[in-house]
Amino acid sequence: MFRLIAIHIFLATVVCPGMGCKAQTGPHKFLLALSKANHTLAIVDPVTLKVITRIPVGEDPHEVVASTDGKTAYVCIYGGGSFHEINVIDLVAQKPLHNIDTRPLFGPHDITFVQGKAWFTAEGSKAVGRYDPATGKLDWSMGTGQDRTHMLHVTADGKNIYTTNMSSGTVSILTATVIQPGNMAPPGAKPREEWMQTVVPTARGSEGFDVTPDGTELWTAASEDGxxxxxxxxxxxxxxxxxxxxxxxxxxKITPNGKLAVISSLKTGDLAIYDTKTHQEVRRLKLGKGAAGILMDPDGSRVFVACSADNNVAVIDLNTFEISQRIDVGGTPDGLAWAIRH
Structure with missing residues (x-):
């Protein structure tokens, strides 16, 4: 097993012309990939596309996110909405740290890291929750009242939350407003946040979604009507x-430049690529038996797709729309994320 410090030195000095790779001279970037069948988190070198190591996680891991400093990963242990655990992984030492008990919130599924905190959907509780690593506590939650609150996006300021609710066929928009103490408030009263929800009807099976880089559009695809x-x-x-x-x-997922929307199908194994301006299909690729998690390369050159039914992660060149490679990260891959360490 390579230590990360050795990998840092390797990536900073090597050039691999056969693959058209360049040496990394800036932040060190690693691909994180979950295997639901093997119950592992794989750390992958994004240059060589080789697995550096695999770290054990809990049963039925679905989504993963890294902290802003790239040193810690958080893995949601879903259990079809019945489990109540988020695994915390030390990405430097490459080992599990501890588990977060999310009760009374059940079924943590999607997770993101914003404003120094981990925000997650709790599908079994029809809610969104937030964990503060500084205090080691769940410090906020809000119910959606919608069935199967599944995927999640939190704006950079932490003031707007978007979720898709699969069985209800809706999108929830949660918005925070700061309320100042009134004239009748006791001395020392502090401003508080008041969250409001707007529910936008879409269609049953609305699951995967993304927000354009300029924040003006939210795209979601529904599994039932396509x-x-x-x-x-x-x-x-x-x-x-x-x-x-x-x-x-x-x-x-939408490309970093906002020009393309990429949609995976778990039913057909297709990857559909749409132009976000014209709303026309650009390309449709056959990846295998079933395609799930999607992760964009930050530079927009590649997209990684977890082909769960085929037990690999496909790497697609977004300039040629061709599959350049497949990565074996373990059986039934799904959740993908970047860990970027400065």
């Missing part, structure tokens, strides 16, 4: 619908 629904976060209303016929749609 359509793409575009929500305007400003007006909090449905803005458009595309009859994409991506049946079994599982995940949707």
């Amino acid at each position: 359509a793409i629904y575009i929500v305007d976060p400003g007006s909090k209303k449905l803005a458009a619908k595309i009859d994409a016929k991506v049946f079994g749609a599982n995940r949707l």
Whole structure:
């Protein structure tokens, strides 16, 4: 097993012309990939696309995120909405640290790291929760009242939360407003946050979604009717619908430049690529039997897709729309994330 410090030295000095790679001279970046069958978190070298190590995690891991400093990973242990655990992983020492008990919130599924805190959906409790690593406690939660609150996006300021609710066929928009103490408030009273929810109807099976880089559009795809629904976060209303016929749609991600939307199908194994301006299909690729988790390369050159039914992660060149490689990260891969260490 390579130690990360050795990998740092390797990536900073090696050049691999046969693969067209360049030496890393800036932040050190690692691909994180979950295997649901093997119950492991794989750390992958993004240059060589080789697995550096595999770290054990709990049963039924679904989504993963790294802390802002790239030193810690958080893995949601889902259990179909019945489990109540998030695994904390030391990415430097490459070992498990401890588990977060999310009760009374059940079924942690998707997770993101914003404003120094881990925010997650709790599908079994129809809610969103937040964990503060500084205090080691859950410090906030809010119910959506929607069935299967599944995927999550939190704006950089932590003031807006978007979720898809699969069985309800809706998108929740949660917005925080700071309320100042009134005239009748006791001395020393502090401002408080008040959260409001707007529910936007889409279609059953709305699951994977993403927000454009400028924050003006939220794209989600519904597995049941195969359509793409575009929500305007400003007006909090449905803005458009595309009859994409991506049946079994599982995940949707938008490229860093905001030009393309990439949708995976767990039912057909297709990867549909749409132009976000024209709303037209650009390309449709057959990846295998079933495609799930999607992760964009920060430079926009590649997209990684977890082909769960085929037990590999496909690497697609976004310039040629061709599969350049497949990575074996373990059986039934799903959740993918970047860990970037400065």
